[in-house]
Structure formats: C-alpha cells, structure tokens
Amino acid sequence: MRYSSTRFPLYCLLLMLAASVVLSRPAAPAGGAAEKDGDVYRSLDILCDVITIIQRDYIEKLGTERLMQDALRGMLASLDSYSTYLPAPAPRATPGPPAGEPGTYGLEVAYKNRLLTVVSPVENGPAWKAGLKSGDLIIKIGEEPVDDRPLAELLQLFRGAAAGELRLQVARRGEREFLDFTLAPGKVEGPAARTEMPEDKIALLRIARFDRGTPARVAECLAALKERGADGTVLDLRDCPAGEIEAAIEVAGHFISEGGLVATLAARSDEARKEFVSSGAQPSAEGPVVILVNGGTSGAAEVLAGALQAEGRGVLMGQKSFGCAFEEGTFTLKDGSVITLLTAVYRTPAGAEIQDKGLTPDIEVVSETAETEAGEGEGGEGEGEEFEIPDEKGEKGLKGVKAPKGEQETDPVVQRAIDLIKGMRIMKSKEGN
Amino acid sequence: MRRRSPFPVAASCLAACCLVTALCAALGRAADRQLRSGLDIFVSGMDIVSRHYYREVEDRDLAYGALKGMCSALDPHSQFMDEEIYREMKVETEGAFGGLGIEITIRDKFLTVVAPIEDTPAFKAGLRAGDRIVEIEGVSTKDLSLVEAVRTLRGTPGTVARITVMRPSTGAMLPFAITRANIQIQSVKDAGLVRSRIGYIRLTQFQEHTGSDFDKALRALAAEGMEGLILDLRNNPGGLLQVAIEIADKFIGGERLLVYTKGRIRTQNIEFKSHGKAAFPDLPMVILVNKGSASGSEIVAGALQDWGRGIILGEPTFGKGSVQSVLPLPDGSALRLTTAHYFTPKGRVIQKVGVQPDIRVEMTDEQEIKVLMRRRLERMIKESPEGTDLATEKAELKKLGEAADVQLERALDLLQGILAVRKPLGATPAPAPAKTPAAG
Numbered sequence: 001m002r003y004s005s006t007r008f009p010l011y012c013l014l015l016m017l018a019a020s021v022v023l024s025r026p027a028a029p030a031g032g033a034a035e036k037d038g039d040v041y042r043s044l045d046i047l048c049d050v051i052t053i054i055q056r057d058y059i060e061k062l063g064t065e066r067l068m069q070d071a072l073r074g075m076l077a078s079l080d081s082y083s084t085y086l087p088a089p090a091p092r093a094t095p096g097p098p099a100g101e102p103g104t105y106g107l108e109v110a111y112k113n114r115l116l117t118v119v120s121p122v123e124n125g126p127a128w129k130a131g132l133k134s135g136d137l138i139i140k141i142g143e144e145p146v147d148d149r150p151l152a153e154l155l156q157l158f159r160g161a162a163a164g165e166l167r168l169q170v171a172r173r174g175e176r177e178f179l180d181f182t183l184a185p186g187k188v189e190g191p192a193a194r195t196e197m198p199e200d201k202i203a204l205l206r207i208a209r210f211d212r213g214t215p216a217r218v219a220e221c222l223a224a225l226k227e228r229g230a231d232g233t234v235l236d237l238r239d240c241p242a243g244e245i246e247a248a249i250e251v252a253g254h255f256i257s258e259g260g261l262v263a264t265l266a267a268r269s270d271e272a273r274k275e276f277v278s279s280g281a282q283p284s285a286e287g288p289v290v291i292l293v294n295g296g297t298s299g300a301a302e303v304l305a306g307a308l309q310a311e312g313r314g315v316l317m318g319q320k321s322f323g324c325a326f327e328e329g330t331f332t333l334k335d336g337s338v339i340t341l342l343t344a345v346y347r348t349p350a351g352a353e354i355q356d357k358g359l360t361p362d363i364e365v366v367s368e369t370a371e372t373e374a375g376e377g378e379g380g381e382g383e384g385e386e387f388e389i390p391d392e393k394g395e396k397g398l399k400g401v402k403a404p405k406g407e408q409e410t411d412p413v414v415q416r417a418i419d420l421i422k423g424m425r426i427m428k429s430k431e432g433n
Numbered sequence: 434m435r436r437r438s439p440f441p442v443a444a445s446c447l448a449a450c451c452l453v454t455a456l457c458a459a460l461g462r463a464a465d466r467q468l469r470s471g472l473d474i475f476v477s478g479m480d481i482v483s484r485h486y487y488r489e490v491e492d493r494d495l496a497y498g499a500l501k502g503m504c505s506a507l508d509p510h511s512q513f514m515d516e517e518i519y520r521e522m523k524v525e526t527e528g529a530f531g532g533l534g535i536e537i538t539i540r541d542k543f544l545t546v547v548a549p550i551e552d553t554p555a556f557k558a559g560l561r562a563g564d565r566i567v568e569i570e571g572v573s574t575k576d577l578s579l580v581e582a583v584r585t586l587r588g589t590p591g592t593v594a595r596i597t598v599m600r601p602s603t604g605a606m607l608p609f610a611i612t613r614a615n616i617q618i619q620s621v622k623d624a625g626l627v628r629s630r631i632g633y634i635r636l637t638q639f640q641e642h643t644g645s646d647f648d649k650a651l652r653a654l655a656a657e658g659m660e661g662l663i664l665d666l667r668n669n670p671g672g673l674l675q676v677a678i679e680i681a682d683k684f685i686g687g688e689r690l691l692v693y694t695k696g697r698i699r700t701q702n703i704e705f706k707s708h709g710k711a712a713f714p715d716l717p718m719v720i721l722v723n724k725g726s727a728s729g730s731e732i733v734a735g736a737l738q739d740w741g742r743g744i745i746l747g748e749p750t751f752g753k754g755s756v757q758s759v760l761p762l763p764d765g766s767a768l769r770l771t772t773a774h775y776f777t778p779k780g781r782v783i784q785k786v787g788v789q790p791d792i793r794v795e796m797t798d799e800q801e802i803k804v805l806m807r808r809r810l811e812r813m814i815k816e817s818p819e820g821t822d823l824a825t826e827k828a829e830l831k832k833l834g835e836a837a838d839v840q841l842e843r844a845l846d847l848l849q850g851i852l853a854v855r856k857p858l859g860a861t862p863a864p865a866p867a868k869t870p871a872a873g
Contacts, residue, residue, distance in 0.1 A: 058697065059755070065467070070502050070503040079498070114573045145541075269484070272487075333474055
C-alpha cells in the first residue's frame with residue numbers, strides 16, 4: 001500500500017469522528033441503520049485518503065484548513081444552487097441610506113443552470129426602469145466577474161440597502177454584445193397591485209410584487225371590482241419576483257374557500273414542516289380565473305399561482321415559471337464558518353415541488369414577442385393578429401378590445417386570457433341550461 | 434438491528450481513541466492536530482446537512498460532493514473522478530471517438546478553446562483560440578470539469594453538438610451547431626520552399642505519426658536545397674509529449690536537456706534529453722508561435738529558444754505545462770492530480786507563463802481569420818478535381834484581397850537576412866540589409 005505510513009493513525013482518527021457522527025444523529029430507521037453507518041466510514045475514509053495524497057503529491061503544499069473549506073464548499077454546492085458554505089461570516093453590508101428612504105435596486109437574481117440570472121426586475125423599480133429583463137445573465141458586477149460568488153452574498157448585495165451605484169454587465173439572448181447597466185438605488189414606485197376592467201365584468205388584476213402591504217391592496221382592488229360586478233378575473237403575475245410568501249398565502253384566501261389547502265412546506269424535521277390553509281378572506285373573487293405567469297414569476301407569486309392551479313380554482317396561462325420557493329436556515333460551525341441550507345421547500349396542494357421545477361402552465365403561450373410588445377405599451381391594430389384566435393367568439397372579443405381605453409388593451413396575452421374567461425363562462429351557462 | 438450498530442462502533446471508537454491518543458502523543462505532530470480539527474469541522478458540517486437539509490442525501494453523495502469541490506478547487510486539471518467517470522476515462526483514452534476537433538482547457542474558470550485543429554469540423558465552423566464555451570446543448574458549462582466537458586463534446590460521428598461560445602475580443606455570444614466527425618488529422622502541413630531556399634512546415638499537433646511525417650518533409654526540403662526553416666507552431670495545442678521531444682531532438686544534438694518535470698515528490702522529477710546526433714544541428718530557424726500554441730508546442734519552442742537554436746517570433750504562448758497523475762482509490766473512484774510542472778532547459782516554468790517570443794509580432798483576430806480563410810480557399814481551389822466549378826471560391830478569394838500573414842512575412846524577412854549575412858566569404862554576396870540582427 002502506497003500510503004501505509006501515514007494512514008494508520010488517520011484511519012483511527014477517522015473511525016472516531018465517524019462514530020461521533022453516528023452517535024450524534026437521531027436514531028435512524030431500523031432497517032438501513034447498519035448499512036448506513038458503514039457508508040459514513042467508507043465515505044470519510046476516501047476523504048482522508050485523498051487529503052493525504054494531495055498533501056503529499058500535489059504540486060503545491062497545501063494546509064488542511066484550505067482543503068477542508070473547499071470540501072465543505074463542494075459538499076454544499078453539490079446540493080443545489082442556493083446552499084452555500086462561507087468560511088467566515090459575510091461582512092455586514094455597508095450601512096444603508098437614511099431611514100424612510102428605502103434604497104433598493106428592485107432586482108431579483110438566482111443561479112439558473114449555474115449562471116447568475118435575473119429572475120425579474122421589480123416593476124417600477126430602478127432595475128426595471130434601467131431596462132433589465134427577466135432572463136438576463138449577469139456577467140460582471142462592477143469590474144468583478146460574477147464567477148462563483150455565493151448567492152447569499154449576492155442576494156445581500158441586490159436586495160439589501162446598498163449605498164451606491166451598481167454597474168452590471170449583462171448577456172442577453174439574441175444580443176451579440178454585452179449590455180451595460182448602471183443602477184442607482186431608489187424606490188419601487190406605484191402600487192403593489194392595480195386593477196381595471198377592460199371588458200364587461202371581466203377584471204384584470206395585476207400584482208407586481210408581494211410585500212407586507214400587498215394583501216390589503218389586493219383586498220381594496222377586489223372590493224372595487226366586486227362593486228362593478230366583476231365575474232371573472234385575469235390575475236397577472238408575470239415578472240412578479242420573490243417577495244413575501246405569507247402575503248401570497250393571504251391573497252390566496254380571496255380565491256380559495258376557507259380551510260382549503262394553499263401550500264405545504266416540506267422539510268425533514270417535524271418543526272419545519274407546515275401546512276397553510278385559506279383564511280377565506282373577503283371579498284372573494286367571483287367567477288373563473290386565468291392566471292398569467294412567465295419565467296419572471298417566482299417565489300410568492302408561484303405559491304399563489306400553484307395553489308389556484310392545484311385547487312382547480314384557475315387556469316394557468318403563459319410560460320413556465322422560474323421555480324424558486326424555499327425557506328433557508330443558517331448554521332454556524334464552531335470555527336465561525338457558516339452554512340446556509342435549504343431547510344424547507346414549498347409544495348403546491350397537489351404535492352408538486354416548486355423549487356427548480358417551476359409551474360407548467362395549462363395553456364402555453366410560446367411567443368416571446370408577446371411580452372416585449374406588451375412591455376413597450378405601444379399598440380397597433382395588427383398586433384393581435386399574430387396570435388391564433390381560438391374561435392369565432394374569441395375573434396369578436398379581439399375586435400371589441402379597441403373600444404375601451406388603457407394601455408393593457410394591446411397586450412395579446414391578456415387578450416387571450418380574456419377570451420378564455422369568456423369561453424369558460426359560455427360553457428358554464430350551457431351547462432346550466 | 435437498531436441496537437446492534439452503535440455498540441461495535443462505540444467499542445472501536447474507544448479503541449481508536451486510545452490508539453490515536455497514544456500515537457499523537459508519541460509523534461506529537463502538529464499536522465495531525467491540524468488534520469483532526471479540520472476533519473472535525475467537516476464532520477460537523479456533514480452532520481448539519483444530514484439533519485437539516487430539506488431532503489435526505491446519502492452520505493456517499495455528500496462525501497463525493499466534498500471531494501469534487503476539494504479537488505477541482507486545486508487547478509483546472511485536477512479532478513476527483515467517481516467510479517463511472519473514471520471507467521469512461523479509461524475507455525476513452527483507448528478507443529477512437531468522433532469529435533469536433535478542438536483542444537479545450539479551463540482558463541479563468543471558463544471552458545476555453547485552446548485551438549481549433551485545422552481541417553476539423555470546429556475549425557470549419559469558425560471556432561477560434563480563446564473562445565469560451567459557455568453552453569453545451571443549452572446547459573451551462575460553468576461547473577463542468579474538463580473531463581466531463583470533453584465527454585459531452587465527443588460522440589458518434591455524424592451527430593451534432595450545439596454549443597454557445599462567448600468571444601472575449603468582442604463579447605459576442607455565438608451559437609454553433611457542429612457535426613462530429615472522425616478526427617483524423619494530417620498534422621504536417623504545407624511543407625514547401627518559400628523564397629526559393631527557405632523551408633516552411635506547419636505542425637498542427639503532435640500525434641503518433643507526426644514525428645516520422647515531419648522527418649520525411651524535412652528530408653525532402655533539404656534535398657530541394659533548403660537553407661533555413663520556418664517551423665509554424667501557431668494554434669498547435671500540443672499532443673504527445675514523446676513526439677514533441679522527438680521534434681526538438683532533430684535540431685538539438687548531443688545529450689542535451691530538452692525539458693524536465695518537477696514536482697514536490699522526487700518520483701515526479703524527470704529529465705528528457707536529446708540523444709545522439711541531431712539531424713539538422715545548424716539549420717537556421719524561426720519558430721512561429723501564438724496564444725494558441727500550447728503544451729507540446731511550448732516544450733519545443735522553449736527548448737529551441739533556450740539552446741539558441743532558433744528565434745521565436747509571434748505572440749506569448751498559451752501557458753499549459755502541467756503534468757497530471759491518475760491515482761486510483763480503493764472504492765473504485767480515482768484522483769487526477771497535478772503533480773508536476775514542465776520547465777524549459779534553463780529552468781523557466783511553462784505553466785501560466787508560456788514562452789515569450791524573442792520578436793513580438795501580434796496579429797488581430799480579424800487578420801488571423803482572414804489568413805485562415807484564404808488558406809482554406811486556396812487549398813480548396815488547388816485540391817478540387819479538374820472541371821469543378823470554383824467560381825464562388827475564386828470570387829471569395831478575390832474579395833478577401835491581401836490577407837497578409839504578418840507573422841510569416843516577418844519570419845521570412847528575418848530568416849532571409851540571417852542567411853544573407855551567413856554566406857561564407859568568397860560566395861557571391863547577396864544584397865543583405867545591414868540592419869538584420871545576426872541572431873545565433
């Protein structure tokens with residue numbers, strides 16, 4: 001054996017440590033216990049072998065500490081793109097702007113396919129105004145390439161109350177050159193939710209973000225719609241990133257009858273596992289619901305959309321959502337290093353995990369141009385013609401759209417949703433007869 | 434079952450404790466203490482993950498994740514290979530596989546094209562040295578190890594590989610769909626005499642037959658009256674070490690050191706020397722290199738430069754000069770570890786530094802592309818059977834206009850100058866430009 005001399009004491013050490021793992025664990029289920037313990041020894045055995053070999057043969061002399069840090073980093077990185085190991089706690093971010101002037105970039109990011117991706121800019125926030133788009137890949141922050149900077153650190157940078165301007169270099173699909181953006185922290189303006197009634201008795205409810213004020217604002221909107229006799233809702237959750245999941249659960253109460261399941265939180269430990277049920281909040285939304293989602297729909301918005309889809313309360317239309325709804329935990333090891341771990345993930349009432357998978361729409365709207373055109377807010381008469389019109393009734397609806405005012409009238413996806421609600425109403429009335 | 438497992442563990446733990454204590458006390462080694470506290474932290478981290486992560490993960494998977502992280506953090510060529518990857522690596526190094534015809538490495542954490550090899554699908558598609566492959570089949574290459582990347586790029590000839598490339602010089606994201614082919618490369622290219630007495634040979638890589646083919650070409654040129662040689666190693670990503678040594682050996686005679694490897698343990702220190710009489714010990718030479726010249730090319734260029742056997746002209750080379758050893762582990766996995774670096778005879782390290790040209794002549798990407806296109810068109814016209822309609826090719830060639838290979842032109846001038854001043858007295862003096870440096 002090549003490394004017999006150093007191996008013996010190491011092996012003993014290892015046995016001892018492995019034993020400490022086994023003994024410190026909660027009692028394993030009876031069946032696989034013995035097998036599993038053996039596994040711990042073997043796994044750590046190989047780790048020890050490799051450390052010994054590296055310290056002896058590698059071109060550079062390396063200390064154990066560094067190797068162990070890389071090992072822990074690798075272990076956490078092998079789990080998912082969120083869990084991280086930081087050898088030292090992240091330095092506190094620079095103090096934010098004075099109270100009362102919330103400074104934010106209004107930008108949600110995540111690692112997707114291991115590239116730092118813009119989930120979505122928050123509508124009417126600084127990043128949104130600067131022109132960043134859902135799906136943009138961030139290559140550089142300032143002069144620094146993003147590389148493998150841990151997400152925990154990046155989230156603090158993007159979400160947190162950063163003080164200064166942030167320069168980003170971005171790769172966007174379809175562009176041949178990098179795009180540069182400079183973001184100044186500022187406020188997200190405008191209401192979290194707004195509503196209009198583009199057609200008779202069909203409400204359009206747009207939720208741009210989920211924060212603490214969102215449920216109250218949604219309740220106001222729904223009350224106003226009810227007054228006008230709304231019977232059918234297009235719930236627009238496109239490009240609605242992250243936010244407070246509790247707010248989404250509260251909002252779900254307006255759509256799902258009291259006591260109905262909204263979401264579950266799946267975890268290994270009993271205390272972290274949870275079920276969320278509808279509070280049956282009033283006013284309740286009447287009539288059929290079509291929920292619009294896209295790749296910028298994530299977090300709270302996905303929990304809401306997933307609940308309505310799984311409970312059969314609404315039809316999901318658009319593109320696959322981003323796939324990010326979890327709770328995280330932070331654990332400090334005794335040398336001060338920090339592990340950030342996904343401790344629980346949200347599931348829809350149907351038991352589907354949202355994390356990484358996203359929600360698949362019932363009706364897929366493939367066209368990308370639909371969104372950009374909608375975002376530009378400029379409408380031509382011909383725009384709607386690019387989209388297939390399902391039936392004669394739908395076509396009538398499309399023509400009818402020219403009459404009422406409002407910028408949303410030119411959004412062909414919204415138009416398709418409206419058509420769908422009309423169709424659902426007709427089907428229902430026929431059933432009634 | 435449930436009760437059985439902790440007991441022997443506790444017993445062995447106790448025994449182990451005693452042993453460790455005794456041994457540690459006896460040896461009193463700081464390294465052990467360091468290792469122990471390091472392992473302790475690791476084990477506590479592993480424990481947190483097993484208990485608090487939202488789903489169950491096998492201990493083996495956690496340990497393998499750790500090993501992969503630890504080894505790939507060392508350098509781009511070191512890697513932990515699980516059983517499956519190790520098995521495939523063994524198969525691949527033996528068999529013939531279809532591929533794209535690029536040499537790749539990881540540089541600045543990006544999967545980087547060292548050089549597209551001439552006449553391969555990648556070369557024809559327009560991949561360039563330095564291009565960063567950011568996606569393969571729509572999946573980011575960010576955490577892909579080199580071996581994994583090579584594995585995904587290889588495949589049955591005729592199948593298509595879709596990759597997205599970021600070109601650093603322009604920042605453009607370029608999609609490519611490249612059909613895999615059996616890569617059989619004629620590695621000795623365009624051998625011939627230029628300006629009547631200067632030989633030119635381009636080596637596109639160092640493979641099995643390169644040595645003998647090169648030898649044949651050299652002898653043919655010598656028979657035609659070659660007085661000086663331009664050895665073009667631009668965009669040559671390397672290949673077999675033995676072949677590179679064989680090439681250098683033709684110009685450096687005696688028992689001279691050509692290259693050596695040096696690691697931390699003695700078994701990794703190996704010297705490679707020339708043996709016996711060199712075939713062309715005095716032939717004046719200029720060696721062309723650029724940022725696509727790597728590994729074997731750098732070994733040849735470094736040896737010729739250090740022994741004063743040729744003038745290196747062009748750009749600093751790639752800087753790929755590390756040696757990996759594959760160490761099998763008891764559970765069927767294996768470790769690929771960088772255990773040594775290559776050094777030129779004068780002790781200059783190649784890794785990351787590369788070989789610096791004696792005369793620096795840069796070419797822009799645009800210039801280089803033009804030269805390569807011109808070369809391709811000319812060959813097509815030359816090699817097409819008679820009667821083929823070559824109108825489009827000829828028109829394209831005309832459109833390219835003067836695509837001067839600046840580096841080659843400079844090398845030719847230099848060599849012509851050297852030959853002029855080298856003419857023995859009594860021979861008809863050639864009108865040599867006086868400013869030409871008489872390099873040794």
